[in-house]
Amino acid sequence: MWNTLYNWLDERLGLNDLYTNLLDRPEPLGNWWNTLGSASLFLFLLQGATGIFLTVYYTPSPDHAYDSIQYIMNDVAFGWLIRGIHHWGASLMVLVVFIHMLRVFVTASYKYPRELTWLVGIGLLLMTLGMGFTGYLLPWHQMAYWATTVGTQIAGSLPFLGDFVLKTLRGGPDLSALTLQRFFAAHIWILPAALVALIGAHLYLIIKHGESHFPDPED
C-alpha cells in the first residue's frame, strides 16, 4: 500500500531524484562550525513564522502601533511568547549570520569555485541588518523613534545625495506615519522577498559546489 503510493508520487514528483541529489550527497568531514548556515536559515524561517503571526494584530500607524503591541503582549493568548521569540530571534539571527560569515572567512571558503556564494552571502548579511534596522522602529516606542531619527540622520549625512536619501527613508523631512508605513513595507515585503530570492541562490550554489572542506597545510 505505502509502496504503491510512494511509487505513484515518485513517478510524478521525482522523489528518488530529490533524495539522491539533495540528501544523499557526499560532503567533506564537517564539524559544528558547519551548522551556522542552516541555523541562519532556521532563524529566518522562525522569524518569518512569528512575524506573520504578529502582523495579525500589529497596526503600522503612529496612533495604534504601540497600543497594538501592548495588546499582543498582554491580551493575546501566547502573544508575549511569539513577540518574545521574534524580538530575541532578531538579535540571535544577526549574531549567527555574522559568525557564519566569520567562519567562511577564516576557512577561506570564499575562494574558487565559491566566489558567488560569498557575494550572495554578503547580500544576505546586509539584508539581515536591514531587517534589524527596519524592525526596530515598528514598536513605535521612545527608543525606536529616536534611534531611527538618528539612524536616518546618519544615512542623510551622505554628501550630495544625503537629503534625497534622508527623505526617501523617512518619506519626508521628519519621522512620521509615512516612515512607519514604509519601514513596515520594507520589513514584511521588500526585504523578506529579496532575502528569499538570495537564500534560494545561496542554497543552489551550496548544493552545486558542495560545502568546502577545512583547509590543511596542503591548501
Next chain:
Amino acid sequence: MNPETKQKINAKYERELQRGEFFWPDSIFKDVIVSLGIFLVLLLLATFVGVHDAPKADPSDTSYIPRPEWYFLFLFKFLALYGQIPVLGKIEWVATVVIPGLAIALLTLLPFIDKTPHRYYARRALPLAIMAILVLGIVLLTFLADVPTVAADGSSLLGTLQTLAGLVIPSLAYLAFIMFAYRARENAVRLISWTSLLAGVLMIGCTVATLALHQPAAAEAAEVPASLVDRIVAGQDLYSIHCVECHGEDGAVTTIEGVKGLEGKEIPPINGKDILYTLNDASLSEVIAYGRPDAGMNPFGKAYNPEGLTRSEIDYIVTFMRYSWDDRFEKPQIKPLFPPLAEGEVPSYAVHIQPIVKRYCISCHRPGKDSYNYFMDTYENILKSGDDSDSNVIAGDENSFLLQVIQGTPIPDTVNPGKDLIGVMPPKGHLKPDAIEAFRRWILMGMPETAEDAAGLTWPTPAATPKP
C-alpha cells in the same frame, strides 16, 4: 587562476569527499541539534527575560537619549570617537559613509581581492590578522558604548583611552601588517601574528582600564507599567498630581475652588457620560495634551511645556479615567495604596508614607506651587522644607503641624489672631483613617525612611498606651 590550479583544487576536493560524510544523515543531524538548541534558547529568553519596552514614542520629548539596537552600538561609538579627531573629525560623512562603505565594499569584493589559491591559515596571516583586529574592535566598541568620551569632571582620560582602543591601536596595527606583508618576506607570518597579538592585548587593556575607571551612573530603571492594573495605578498617581487640584479626586468638580487664576471657574464634571461617552481615548488624550483654551484648561503635553506629560503618561491618565468612571468598563481589582498596618507595625517612608503623599499631598506640595515652600517630593523635604520647617514634622511629637492639620485641627496664626496659619489638610476632603494612623505612627516613632529602619521599631499596643 590558471587551469592547472583549478584542476588541483578540484582534485583535492574530490579526495576530501572520498573520506568525508553524507549530508543525510551526518550533517543534517548536527544542523537539527543546533536549530533545536537555538529554539530552546529563544523560548527561555522569551519566557524568562521577555521584552523590555520603552514608553510610547513622543516626538516632543527631545531629551530622550537615543540608543540603537546593540548590533549597531559599535557604529555609534565609532562615530563618537571619530568626532574627537582634530580637523578630520569635523567631516562627518567620512565616518558615516566613506569608512563603513569602504569596509563593506572590501568585504563584498573579498574573493576578487584575495585571489591566491591558498586556504591554509598560516598562508593567510594578513587577511586573518586584519579581520581579527576588526572583530575585536567591534566587540570592544560595543562594550564601550555607554562610556562617555568626556567624563563628568571634564577629564579627557576616558576619551583618550577609548580612542586608543578603538582607533589608534587598530590603525597602527593595520599599517604594521601591510608593511610586514610586503617588506618582511620570510618572517612576515611570525611578525604579523605577534603584532596582532600585541595590538589585541593593548586594545583589551585600554578597554578594561576605561571600564574600570568609568563610574556608571545609576541606571534609571524606567519601568513601563505593563498590566492594566499597573497602568490604571500609574494613571491615578499622575491624576492625583496634575489634575486633582481643579477636577477633584473623583472628577466631579463643577466650580474650581482655591486655584490661583481659575478661582470660581465653571467646568463640566469629567466623570460623567457627557465626557466619557462622547470622547474616545484618542480625543481624551488630545484634550489633556493640547488643553481646552476656550474653557481655561492648560495644555499638559510636553509639546507646550517641557515639564509636561509624555504620550504614555497621558494614556495612563485616560486609562485611569475610563476604568474608574466609565460604567461600560469594569475596574479590575486594584491593590491598596499601601499594605495595611499590622498591630504594632511601624510604617516607613518608602513603603507607606510615600504612596500616600504622592496620591494626596504632592499635587500642591511640590516646587513651583504656592504652599509656604513646604515640598513633599522627597524624604528630606518632608522633614526639613517650608516656612515652618521646625514645627511641621517633629519626631515623637503629637503637636507636629502635619499631624494636627490632617486630623482636622487648623494651626492658629499667632501674629494675626483669629486667622489660621495653616488650614486643615487636604483642603478639600480628608485622609482616610488608616492613612492618618500611618502618619501618626510614622512621626511618633521617629520617621523611619526604609522598611529596614522601621522593622526594628514597635508601635505600642493600645493596651500599653491608652489613646484619647
